[in-house]
Amino acid sequence: GSDRSLQAFLDRYVEMADCDELSYAAFHDWFEPGFVALLREILDDAIENLDTGRADLNGRLERFRDVLIADATIVSLYQDAADIYTATGDHQAELKLHLTESLSTGLPTRFRTTDGTTHERSQLPTGEWVADALILLDLGFYDFWLFDRIDQNGGWFVSRVKDNANFEIVEELRTWRGNSIPLEGESLQAVLE
Template identity: 35%
Template sequence: MHTEPSSRHIERHLTNLLPSEALEDHAEDVGVVEREGKLQLPPLVWSFAFGFAAGESRTLAAFRRTYNSTADESLSPGGFYQRLTPTLAAYLRDLVEYGFDEVAVPHTVSEEFDRFRDVMIADGTVLRLHELLSEAYKARHEEQAGAKLHLLHNVTDQTVEHFSVTDEKTHDSTLFSTGSWLEGRLAIFDLAYFKYRRFALIDENGGYFVSRLKKSANPVVTEELREWRGRAIPLEGEKIFDIVDDLSRKYIDVEVEVEFDRREYAGTQSRDTKRFRVVGVRNEDADDYHLYITNLSREEFLPADLATIYRCRWEVELLFRELKTQYELDEFDTTKKHIVEILLYAALLSLVVSRDLLGLVIEHADDGIVFPPERWAATFRSHAQLILRELREYLAYSPPPLLQRLIEDAQKIHKQRPILQEQLATTIQPAAEA
């Protein structure tokens, strides 16, 4: 049942998420700015969050203009740029981490996932950077620079459980840690995270997993979990990829035994085995099977259910697409590492605010209304400037008059750098006089 939103509902909601006093106190604690300084932290934070969503271009100059239209006092280009420091990057990262911890969108996944505490998807995406950053962000190929954003996406709450930024060469798999936090949760992996020891630890911690089966793994079938009538090819004792091309059945449902190394302890490493379930769903168009490995039981999840579950990975692909298309995450034209980080965390802060408002919208909408993620992202972006303006009024900031800001933004900055019209006049005038 929806509730009628009151005036200023959005502004109160956002300032409850990121209270001004908390923004200022943390900035002072980490040394971003002194309390008596000219820079106003709440307008700066909101300018990054909404400026990234609303701006036609994601340039530093555009962010400065957004800040100047929000804060009480304008900052000159030099005054703005000198405040873009590694300390500010770390501060914004703190806000993103805090925001993702606080944001929770109402339950949006299918009923078939109700038995899990959460459905989690781990994935990463590459951001191409300026080649002069190749030392700070090593890429897979020489003469390139690339960062990688790793996300642990909570499909249940439609938010991000954990994120990290590394160079492109860092493997996704090293960023996923197992532990008791997995109890009752379902983790969905692509082949970048494939590791038998990881699957064993998830199972031993009371968690669940579904992953594509890597062809090089090729485990031995120990038992068929579904009987086939007639002259069906027996699978028991066979390696799954050695026999799969000879099969024509709609589904494969077997138990396999896998062998793996335990973590080294006291200088020795033991070998262990574990049994998991492998499911195959025939893809008639390609005349092959999609093969998955899991610890979910056949009693609760049929082969077709496993294929449906795995398609949830599309959720994180949509998330990356939102970051890259709506917020242009991979278009960073800078040679400074900390500026890359500031812009990256600003984009993630936009995502935090977007998800937080989506939760508010769902709360006040009629039951049964669906908000597709990409449509919501486009809606949020189209309204970002209006929300920022109303937030500025709610927080009682009074920016300088528009005419004054136009004069400040449009005037020539560097006296030693003549503008094009002056260069043309200087060149043409002597020729005309002659």
């Protein structure tokens, strides 16, 4: 792992902020024992008050072990960080937070930060953790290989689809009353028109 010493933190801060005038003594003074104790107390309180209990999934969701929501968001940073956190635009810096959250606990199950140009799909590995879970995916995760891997590992998924998607409807899961039309064998675009 990376060096987590106070000096290493100062070095990273100076590098990111491009402020080589900050002395170790001045930086070190920020971390007086009283301030460090307060930070630890705040962190301990936050961890203690986390509700890690699971809420039971009800109704149609009962069949799943969990419902997991995967998404990413971009945080704009100071331009000085552009060497480390590249962005999609020129002379910008962006950090992208990739997060998977559990619906039953309300807590993240996995997260990662990258630069702003990293694609969401590359940050969602598949494996046994998807078994018996329903994964909700945004368009950034639209990838048939990913869908296949979720299925192969015993998971389920719901994804937004691209505007030009034209799937063949292979089965109707419900019989509708009234003057309904059969959809089996039709293409999605033909039905939507």
